[in-house]
Structure formats: structure tokens, C-alpha cells
Amino acid sequence: MLKIGLTGGIASGKSLVASRLQELGALLIDADLIARQVVEPGTAGLDRIVEAFGRGILDEEDRLDRPKLGSIVFHDPSQREVLNGIVHPLVREAAAAMMAGAAAGDIVVQDIPLLVETGQGSKFHLVVVVDAPDDLRVQRMVELRGMAPEDARSRMAAQATRKDRNAAADVILDNAATREELLATVDGLWEQRLVPFAENIKRGVRAVRSDGPVMASSKEHWGSQAARLAERLMAAAPEEIMAVDHIGSTSVPGLAAKDVLDLQVAVADLDTADRIAPRLAAAGFPAVPHVRQDTPKPSHPEPEGWQKRFHANADPGRPVNLHVRVAGSPGWHYALLFRDWLRAEPSAVALYESHKRELAGRYAEDRDTAAYADAKEPWFTDIAWPLMEEWANRTGWRPPSYSSSAVRKRGQ
Structure with missing residues (x-):
């Protein structure tokens, strides 16, 4: 209901x-x-x-x-x-x-x-x-x-x-x-x-999306919307979800992006991700089958570390991608590092936005974002990854740690 x-x-x-x-x-x-x-x-x-x-x-x-x-x-x-x-x-x-x-x-x-x-x-x-x-x-x-x-x-x-x-x-x-x-x-x-x-x-299906890679200027309300959704996700499985983070382009102030919120749900293991899938669906985020896993990066090449479960919002009025990842896994680590690097480095924002706009123009006639997303992958590995690693080493950045009893919401 x-x-x-x-x-x-x-x-x-x-x-x-x-x-x-x-x-x-x-x-x-x-x-x-x-x-x-x-x-x-x-x-x-x-x-x-x-x-x-x-x-x-x-x-x-x-x-x-x-x-x-x-x-x-x-x-x-x-x-x-x-x-x-x-x-x-x-x-x-x-x-x-x-x-x-x-x-x-x-x-x-x-x-x-x-x-x-x-x-x-x-x-x-x-x-x-x-x-x-x-x-x-x-x-x-x-x-x-x-x-x-x-x-x-x-x-x-x-x-x-x-x-x-x-x-x-x-x-x-x-x-x-x-x-x-x-x-x-x-x-x-x-x-x-x-x-x-x-x-x-x-x-048990996500809302239909028919727009291609249309870029929107950064919106102040993206952060508050993500925070409200994070609270609902935490309420869906409070004992199983360790954190909900706003990630991706809409989590970076000033960065142009598709008007689709990306949220990351951190869990202890993929068995937990599968166990809470019905509760996420009831909360309005059904699983989307046959979505590819994250692409391994050079410092973390093992494919199994990049597995995730993918859900999306059933609400036609607010597109959301939900990435359920194991806390501490390479994919979880990359998503948080990428966000924090962009938030801290204006030059990185300019670099990424330029790349996105070029690809959005190239695939402007598409009715979905699949080809656009595929075309971005080499940039994440070849350009972003070494710059992110250098920034993390230089600043001492570390991802959050969650104790077994900690339950946190991190919508912002």
C-alpha cells in the first residue's frame, strides 16, 4: 500500500x-x-x-x-x-x-x-x-x-x-x-x-524513466530530499542498515547533475542486503534485477568486492537510485571517497562537470542513460581514481567506521 x-x-x-x-x-x-x-x-x-x-x-x-x-x-x-x-x-x-x-x-x-x-x-x-x-x-x-x-x-x-x-x-x-x-x-x-x-x-517495480542524460543545475533541495529519504530507509530496517549516505553528483553542492538522487545503504554483508530487500520494496524502493556491478579499480581489482544490490524509487515524482553495498567494501569506499573529494576540491568539480556535459551532449538523443553511464566508466578509473587517491593520502581522509551496534543515518 x-x-x-x-x-x-x-x-x-x-x-x-x-x-x-x-x-x-x-x-x-x-x-x-x-x-x-x-x-x-x-x-x-x-x-x-x-x-x-x-x-x-x-x-x-x-x-x-x-x-x-x-x-x-x-x-x-x-x-x-x-x-x-x-x-x-x-x-x-x-x-x-x-x-x-x-x-x-x-x-x-x-x-x-x-x-x-x-x-x-x-x-x-x-x-x-x-x-x-x-x-x-x-x-x-x-x-x-x-x-x-x-x-x-x-x-x-x-x-x-x-x-x-x-x-x-x-x-x-x-x-x-x-x-x-x-x-x-x-x-x-x-x-x-x-x-x-x-x-x-x-x-514491485521502479517508476518509469524516459529521460536521457539531461543535466540540471545544482539544486539546494537535493540535500534535504536525500535526508528525508534516508530517514525512511533507516526506519524500514533499523537493525540491519548501518548507514544511509547521499552520494553521487547531487550530493556535491554546485555540481550540475541529472535530477536523480543516489543513496548508498551500508550493510554488514550481501546476505543482509538480500534479506532486507522486501522491506526496502515496501518502503518504496523495489529491487532492480540484472544491474551490473561496480567496475573494479586498479587498487582494488577483486571483482567480488564490487558487488552490490541495486534498488530504485517507485515514486514517479522523485527518481532515486539506491546502491546497497557492504560497509568497508571497495565499492562502498569508492563512493564515499569520490563524493568527499569532489566536495573538497573545486578543480575536481570543474573537471567532472566538463566531462559529464561533453557526454550528455554526445548522448542527448538517447531515451535512457545506459550508454551515457557506460561512457563515464573509463574516466572514473583512469582520471578520477589516481586524483582521489592522491587527495586522500595528502589529507588523511578515512571512510567512516561503524560498530556492530551503530545505526546511523547520513542523508547529507
Whole structure:
């Protein structure tokens, strides 16, 4: 199944997006609705809230007086933490039970107002944020909900900032214009990304790529995207994955590259790589069979040291190559050294970019990158390798070491 985390600040339009996704066919799990259900009269949740806040937060029918409780927790962060500590675990438990009943090809959308605040982003294939300017959200709360401006701002202050929320997003839906424009954007997201993503996960195949070696200027967001994906990969097999590193051209600031992220997963051995393959596939990274191994380099000529397992992203909106290598192997070592050499040496960046642009022009008519990749191999061995080795010896560079119990994420 495809798991989507939907969030947005108060009065951003998140509920409208959730309703539209449900109309389109998503299984909607509404955290706000569940949060109400777990504190209904007679529930353990309500009993615990009364124990923490007193019977004064009940109305005449012994139901939770939400405005009264809200006036307490939205002005006192410590009280808000007490409430969240009671309600959030109950909501997550109920949501997990609902998700367990979903079918393999379902698109499950969890509507979670505090997704960012509670650090749940790594649980999902995608985090979708509904965004609107703060002033517009205050205006909506005043005009549509009858709130005083200061109360509206207080509610907003109790949530993550707009900057932090958007930084956690894989998809940002702009709701600063009309309702019709927002719904049209949601429809496009559903048809062009979510439906094919879910189908690819169900079939266990990577997303179709039809672009040749098209170079893009370096993007600042490549690093943050890689970091989010690294967290999801670590969450898929936390006891087996030793590290996830952002490697390749997109990991080097200022270097032009194809808009494809390369990530390296470090494992103890290839048996581990094979054992976690189904979990990587469920996380959105199915194995790609019949991919050639890395080419041995002069200082490490043994072919067995360059074996790897290769996966790629099922998400049509974010191409990713995933290289699963044994920590300490020559292929693992080369990928990290190559990245760090390029990051440290501007002359190396210029040299590599010139070579890539020349080859991209040569193979511009290709509909894939196979010939382009093959043509780069001699450069890696004959040009890059001796320069990298010299730099490593001169600077004392050493690759990271992982203890048997260490589990690290290294998305940057």
C-alpha cells in the first residue's frame, strides 16, 4: 500500500484536501476524528484526561468540554504536552489498526495535524503539506470561525512554524488562491503521482524513466530530499542498515547533475542486503534485477568486492537510485571517497562537470542513460581514481567506521 501523511497548519485547507482524496478513492484515516473518539464518555482516554485536568473540563453531560480544555492547553505548553501524551498514543494505536485492514494496492492517507511536531514523517512514503500564508490563515479563522485574532495566532503558535512544516514536505499544496485551484492541484497529484506510485509498489517495480542524460543545475533541495529519504530507509530496517549516505553528483553542492538522487545503504554483508530487500520494496524502493556491478579499480581489482544490490524509487515524482553495498567494501569506499573529494576540491568539480556535459551532449538523443553511464566508466578509473587517491593520502581522509551496534543515518 501507499502511505501518505497529510498535514497543514490550522485553517490551511487540509480538511478540504483530505475530503477530495477520499472522494478520489483514498482510504482516509482522520487523526482529529479518532482523537474525538478516544475521549468519548466511558473511554479510558477521557478518564485519564479527567485525572490530569480535573472534572472541571467536563460539561453538564459529562462530556469533554473542548473549548474549556483548549483555553488551558493552548496557553500553557506544559499542559499541552500532558494532553498530547494522553491522546497521541491512543490515536496512533487506532490508526495502526485501521491501516492493518488496508489492501495491497490501497492509497492510505493519514490526516495528522501535528505530523511534523510529533516527528512521524519517516512512517510515510510521502508527506503532503497544505500551505497558506499566516496572515491568510488568521483571516480565515476570524471570518469563518468567529475567532478573535489573538486566539487565532495563539492556535497557530501552538503548532510548527510554516517554515518547519514545509521543510518536512515532499509535496506542498499551495492554498493561497481559490478552492477550485486547490482541488485541481489535488486531482493532478492523484492521477500523475499517487496512483502510479501505489501501482508500482504493488507490482514491485521502479517508476518509469524516459529521460536521457539531461543535466540540471545544482539544486539546494537535493540535500534535504536525500535526508528525508534516508530517514525512511533507516526506519524500514533499523537493525540491519548501518548507514544511509547521499552520494553521487547531487550530493556535491554546485555540481550540475541529472535530477536523480543516489543513496548508498551500508550493510554488514550481501546476505543482509538480500534479506532486507522486501522491506526496502515496501518502503518504496523495489529491487532492480540484472544491474551490473561496480567496475573494479586498479587498487582494488577483486571483482567480488564490487558487488552490490541495486534498488530504485517507485515514486514517479522523485527518481532515486539506491546502491546497497557492504560497509568497508571497495565499492562502498569508492563512493564515499569520490563524493568527499569532489566536495573538497573545486578543480575536481570543474573537471567532472566538463566531462559529464561533453557526454550528455554526445548522448542527448538517447531515451535512457545506459550508454551515457557506460561512457563515464573509463574516466572514473583512469582520471578520477589516481586524483582521489592522491587527495586522500595528502589529507588523511578515512571512510567512516561503524560498530556492530551503530545505526546511523547520513542523508547529507
